[in-house]
Amino acid sequence: MTTLENRTHALAMTSAEEVAAVRRVLLDEGLLTETVRYTFFTPEEPPKADVLAGSGWSATERRFRVILLDIATGRSWDVVASTTAVVSRREIEPAVDGQPPIIDTEFEMIEDILNGAPDWLAALQSRGLDPAAVRAVPLSAGVYDYPDEVGRRIVRAFGFHQDHEQDHPWAHPIDGLVAYVDLTARRVDRVIDTGVVPVPATTGNFDDPAVQGPPLDLKPIEITQPEGRSFTVEDGRVRWGRWDLRIGFNEREGLTLHQIAFDSRPICYRASVAEMVVPYADPAPVRFWQNYFDCGEYMFARYADSLQLGCDCLGDILYTDAVVADDLGNPRVIPNAICMHEEDYGVLWKHSDMFTGSRETRRQRRLVISFFTPIGNYDYGFYWYLYLDGTIELECKATGIVFTSGTPGEYATEIAPGLGAPFHQHLFSARLDMTVDGPRNAVEEVEARRVPMGEGNRYGNAFRRSVTRLSRESDAQRDADAARARVWHIVNPDKTNALGHEVGYVLHPTGQPTLLADADSSIAGRAAFATKALWVTRYTPEQRYPAGDLVNQNPGGAGLPAWVQADRSVDGEDIVVWHTFGLTHFPRPEDWPVMPVDYTGFVLKPAGFFDRNPALDVPPTAAKHCH
Incomplete structure (x- = not known):
């Protein structure tokens, strides 16, 4: 112990x-x-x-x-x-700093508050709904032009009808209705009722065998490692192949990786998902305010799942418990919060040579370190992958139930009869405290450039690589551009490889859109980190969260936009790389009643960090495993 x-x-x-x-x-x-x-x-x-x-x-x-x-x-x-x-x-000064996160104690009292409000009860009565069958969903309020809300602790609440105890109420949104609730006074400030909208009658009970239908005839897949796993974990320190790192966990970021090194050479001091925002696109009077910072407003990792063998994780698994504090400050243990295992990942390298007759193949495998957390209707999985060739990857998995409305139309997909799913984004901010072969690093933007046909390029086939060093924080706020194959190299100006070039790692973005809301919108001010795919800042210990320390009802401008006003040098300094990545979700009927996993993430690959392929020493697969 x-x-x-x-x-x-x-x-x-x-x-x-x-x-x-x-x-x-x-x-x-x-x-x-x-x-x-x-x-x-x-x-x-x-x-x-x-x-x-x-x-x-x-x-x-x-x-x-x-x-x-x-x-x-x-x-x-x-x-x-x-x-x-x-x-x-x-x-804390709420009007200036923002409010503390919303907690379970407050979620639990919301229905009692609503059912004590005459306007809410009248709205339900006009729809023929029994308040006892209405599940209330209190959601973060954001900051809008409501002077009377400044400094007060506010949430906005929707209602969903529940037909019976096992009925999933997400299928039955009570649209055209929202309540603004003061959590401290425990009263409803106002009820906005834009008129009765039919409550969708479709079922959302994906866990009902009658809805699922007869199970497919699929044979079991068994993954075994007869000689045991290849990694060890001792007091949070993980060693696997040439990899060496530490793991951590907290209720705001969830899983964190520390002091990531390969062959005793440091790469990244600390890696985490430091914030995420889910902005919705429906501008209706009852929905325009919908945007959630699941890390900063809800401390989403406090709800992390206890993972199960054969369901969440497959193979020779090592689980690690996590400890958080409950609302009263008592320790709460989350059993099996973190899952670690190895996965086969196909061919690592291969060549069959026409001249020598040589035929060599090695198989790739990766170490998987993951956790899953439900937050409201969605469930998010975070999977860090370490590969034998020095590659680091983060994959985020989004599943669960899409948020629903009763008004399909211009800003929402009709996913079932009369049931809408508003368009939205899932935008994550990875905080990568880089130490590529040491603490002094720099970032270069590298992209492909066409060369015009002419002298020196007679046939027009040439293209070249453009390299731009990002020297200051004002320069280092960049968008992704897949059309130019734009990537960012994190290099160490003090270390060179055998070819005399700076050693480095390259960040490959997926190139999906960043925040699509208007630049003058409230959410763009509060989630400024999500307006750019890349930010680079000088390391400062207290600068940990890209939207600021207190996100709930923060008026905006905190975090990255405030820090970069100093315009510090980031060329050959101790730097932090912040990468925004995510999904733009136009829901499909196939996302109902439960959404198949959608994927997003990024990759960090060595680029001149090694002098040659670092995976030449991977042994061939034993003959008994090849046929």
């Missing part, structure tokens, strides 16, 4: 003992009362330089950041504490 006394590393995963110890400290300081709740709890990591120097905080000095909310008064505090003392504390 890992305890405070035998913990070995400053970046080790949070333990239940630490969560309990921090709670005792806050209790002793008088910060926890009967009405105070945790809205955020995460490790406060030591400065990078200290960790790389082998120091950092000792076991009992490990620090944690807690955002506290008094649900009776609406006051809130940002606190940093160790397991023995409070390090810092300040009261």
Whole structure:
């Protein structure tokens, strides 16, 4: 058992003992009362330089950041504490800083608040609906031109009709109706009712055998490793082949990777998905405000699934539990939150030579480190892949149930009779604290350029590579361009390979659209990170979240747009690369009643980091496994 006394590393995963110890400290300081709740709890990591120097905080000095909310008064505090003392504390100014995240305690009281509001009950009555059969969905409010909401803790709530206890209410949206709710006062501010819209009668019960139909005749697939797995994990440190890294987990980002190295050479100090936003496209009076920051507004990883062998993970699996804090600050263990296993991934390299008769084939495999979290209607899986040739990939999987409306039309697909699914995007921000062969790095934008036909290109077949060094934060805000094969090389100006070139890794974007909302919109101001595919900033320990520390009801401009105003040099400095990637979703009928997984992500590949193919030493597959 890992305890405070035998913990070995400053970046080790949070333990239940630490969560309990921090709670005792806050209790002793008088910060926890009967009405105070945790809205955020995460490790406060030591400065990078200290960790790389082998120091950092000792076991009992490990620090944690807690955002506290008094649900009776609406006051809130940002606190940093160790397991023995409070390090810092300040009261949050909601009108300026934004509000703490929304918590389970508040979700649980929303139906009682709505059912105490005459206007809400009248709207349901006009539709012939029993309030007891209406499930309320409270959603983050955003920030709009409502002066009376400034500084107040607001959510906006939709209703969905539930036919019976096992009925999925997402199939039955009560459209044309929304309530604005003050969570602190526990009252409905206003009800917007634009008129009765028929409640769709289609079924959404994908888990009903009658809906599923007879199962296909599929034979089992068994994945075995008779000699066991090839990786080891000790106190959060993972070793596999030439790879060496640490894993972490927190309720805001979920799975985090630390000190990623290949053959003892550092590549990335810390990698995570630091924010995501889901903006919707329907401008209707009851829906224009729909956009959710699932990390910053809901702490989505606190809901991470306990993964199951044979369902979520297949093969020789190693599971790792994660520890978070509940609303009262008590430790909550998520069993099997992180899954690790190896996967065969086809051919790694191969050649059959016409001159020598040589025939060589090696098989690729990858180490998979993943977690899955449901948040409301959607479920998201995050899969980090490490490959034998030094490649790093992040794949995000989106599944679950599409958000529904009762108004198919210009901004929503009709996915079932009378049932709409509004158009939307899923935009993620990866925070990549790069250390490519050391802490001093730079970024170059590399793309293909056509060469006009003429002297030196008589037949017009030539094209060349264009390389532009991004020197300052003002330069390093870039869009993807698949038509030019645009990529970004993260290089180390202090290290060269055998050919005399700077060693590097290349970031390959998928090239999908960034934020499609108008540049002057509220969501563009609040999710400015999503307006560009790439940002590069100078490393600063406290700059961890691209939309700012407090996203809920933040008026905008926090995070990346604020930090880059300093216009610091990023050429040969300690830098952080921020990459926006994601999906633009025009839902299909095939996405109903449950959505097959859709995929997005990015790849980091070595580009001059090695002097030759680094996977030449992969052994051939044993004869007993080849036929």
